[in-house]
Amino acid sequence: MTGYSFxxxxxxxxxxxxxDFHAHTNASIDGEYSPTTVAKLARTEGLDFITITxxxxxxxxxxLDENLDFPIIPGIEVTLSRGHFNVFGMGEWRQWIEDxxxxxxxxxxxxxxxxVSELMRQTAQEGFLKSINHPLLHPWQWQYNNTDLPYVHCxxxxxxxxxxxxxxxxxxTVELWTDWLNAGYRVTAxxxxxxxxxxxxxxxxxxxRLGQPTTYVYAEELSVAAILEGxxxxxxxxxxxxRVAFQAAIGGTTYMIGDDxxxxxxEIEFTVTISDKPEIIRAQLVKNGKxxxxxxxxxxxxxxxxxxxxxxxxxxxxxxxxxxxxxxxVAITNPIFVNSREKGDPSRRGRP
Numbered sequence: 001m002t003g004y005s006f007x008x009x010x011x012x013x014x015x016x017x018x019x020d021f022h023a024h025t026n027a028s029i030d031g032e033y034s035p036t037t038v039a040k041l042a043r044t045e046g047l048d049f050i051t052i053t054x055x056x057x058x059x060x061x062x063x064l065d066e067n068l069d070f071p072i073i074p075g076i077e078v079t080l081s082r083g084h085f086n087v088f089g090m091g092e093w094r095q096w097i098e099d100x101x102x103x104x105x106x107x108x109x110x111x112x113x114x115x116v117s118e119l120m121r122q123t124a125q126e127g128f129l130k131s132i133n134h135p136l137l138h139p140w141q142w143q144y145n146n147t148d149l150p151y152v153h154c155x156x157x158x159x160x161x162x163x164x165x166x167x168x169x170x171x172x173t174v175e176l177w178t179d180w181l182n183a184g185y186r187v188t189a190x191x192x193x194x195x196x197x198x199x200x201x202x203x204x205x206x207x208x209r210l211g212q213p214t215t216y217v218y219a220e221e222l223s224v225a226a227i228l229e230g231x232x233x234x235x236x237x238x239x240x241x242x243r244v245a246f247q248a249a250i251g252g253t254t255y256m257i258g259d260d261x262x263x264x265x266x267e268i269e270f271t272v273t274i275s276d277k278p279e280i281i282r283a284q285l286v287k288n289g290k291x292x293x294x295x296x297x298x299x300x301x302x303x304x305x306x307x308x309x310x311x312x313x314x315x316x317x318x319x320x321x322x323x324x325x326x327x328x329x330v331a332i333t334n335p336i337f338v339n340s341r342e343k344g345d346p347s348r349r350g351r352p
Contacts, residue, residue, distance in 0.1 A: 017227060021190045156191065162207060
């Protein structure tokens, strides 16, 4: 389909790589730049990868410059009249998208699917990851009630930091995601700029900026496959600037974001390191949605430790939140799980 190879390894070293999981090109009816230009813009923003997710089409991938030395994660934004979701990893035609690619505008759920969960199940059977986009952003909020959450791998925790209403919608999405985690669904939190075009103040258009927000993913190498595998393992955090390290140690073993510590008891020690941050920030440890410890930190790079006693009779999860001096969240990690029991039965449903 294109001279560009989605299987190239761009860096063989493991590490935290930063990117954007939601971007549009001129293959979308409302995108401004070509796929190659969007990729080059992502490089200028300092990103390690970009995900192209055009509305109901993968046509843009045929226009990618084969000489790009940058991972482009192929995807599609399934743009339905009652909600949007991204499918990651799909750079070639699949039979199921024949019913989706009938319009690059929002379409009703195709008649062959009684529920959106049936469509999601189809993509899951082919091994693709999915993310519900801007689930609480009016008028594009997710309206498919009783969605089977085991078929939802990710949720766009923060969408487009330039769009005014996201000041309210993004925090509400954090609350929604917290409810899902407390219900036992390990949905991975990611961010997406929803890039279409840059800000145009003279025309009164807020536009978007690639990498706002940024999603950091720990991958064994810099490649499309490794980034998506890191996402499957929930080794990710969302940030509007700071870089974060969040680890847990117990019984002589150290764990990272996304890990499941299994059955444990005793004292767990959380180590937090934050860099590239505002001069004053607050780091807070959240357990099952409740703040259990917090510390105000000064300086451009700083570390802090929290200790907490594990209750072997409880199923818990912990995440790190970083807030600026106004109380605005500037980074949120995916959880570290302890004694947890994941729900994987598709008959268990969640309501956004």
